[in-house]
Amino acid sequence: GQQLNQSPQSMFIQEGEDVSMNCTSSSIFNTWLWYKQEPGEGPVLLIALYKAGELTSNGRLTAQFGITRKDSFLNISASIPSDVGIYFCAGRFNNNDMRFGAGTRLTVKP
């Protein structure tokens, strides 16, 4: 099946630092989504991107839909302890089929 390559797998950063993670694929997606998952809970949508080249912000989070439609990145600025969690990218085809990356586990040290 189509694979999403998400990197890095994990990050250990100091509070206040900026974070960047990305996803690449050999497939073209119509939508890119970024989710955050905390222990014992389901993923929660952070940002959705619908057009190639689109750059969208949600507070300290910024994500972009790559021009080739095969990649996306998520940046978190000025990280805080509550940013801890696993971040997943997901690509959606023109039907309801979605593919998820393996996740980036973020640890923020106060």
Add this chain to the structure above:
Amino acid sequence: NAGVTQTPKFRVLKTGQSMTLLCAQDMNHEYMYWYRQDPGMGLRLIHYSVGEGTTAKGEVPDGYNVSRLKKQNFLLGLESAAPSQTSVYFCASSSGTPNEQFFGPGTRLTVL
């Protein structure tokens, strides 16, 4: 407004046993989905439904069956559980593509 709920939260099965996972949503969403999440991997779509009475296969449908008899419920069945089906199962719903999917809290299933 409970959102998306899943029952049970945890379950241990023996190989060959059957069980049904229940997902319920109170948001009047048309679309519902079942995913599994395994360590080191992203969520993988098992089956989904675009409306009451309809179902469709996702990325990893083998060994599972689903039913959507009522709009608010989406059932995932395992007829003969296998250890490879040990996983955390998430249900999600949405009002329709490309809208946001809302996820339930998950069901942790262990098959011995």
